[in-house]
Amino acid sequence: MKTCLVVDDSKVIRTVARRILEELAFEITEAEDGRQALAACDASVPDLVLLDWNMPVMDGLEFMKALRAREGIAQPVIVFCTTENDMSHIRVAMEAGANEYIMKPFDREIMEAKLSQVGLL
Numbered sequence: 001m002k003t004c005l006v007v008d009d010s011k012v013i014r015t016v017a018r019r020i021l022e023e024l025a026f027e028i029t030e031a032e033d034g035r036q037a038l039a040a041c042d043a044s045v046p047d048l049v050l051l052d053w054n055m056p057v058m059d060g061l062e063f064m065k066a067l068r069a070r071e072g073i074a075q076p077v078i079v080f081c082t083t084e085n086d087m088s089h090i091r092v093a094m095e096a097g098a099n100e101y102i103m104k105p106f107d108r109e110i111m112e113a114k115l116s117q118v119g120l121l
Contacts, residue, residue: 007032034059034062102114
């Protein structure tokens with residue numbers, strides 16, 4: 001079973017993402033901010049990170065840069081899932097190492113399409 005770390009400070013978003021991803025046969029872990037997400041990746045690197053941009057403590061971009069800078073670990077697919085929808089944000093995320101980008105709100109159809117594009121479905 002593939003694994004996914006859902007990183008979002010919104011419990012509602014984490015719950016919605018969990019439901020969709022579990023239906024797509026992913027095992028889910030959750031984190032509320034980038035610092036918790038790094039700790040989760042230290043414990044076990046997931047196949048996929050579904051990542052919010054705007055969070056307290058450590059935002060999504062900081063988390064992704066820190067994770068991508070680590071050597072000697074398997075690198076997960078990172079899909080940003082955020083309300084930041086202007087091209088400059090998307091470009092920054094992709095240049096920093098994101099594999100794909102999903103706009104909030106999202107649904108199962110959008111999630112399936114993006115995960116197919118990155119080779120996880």
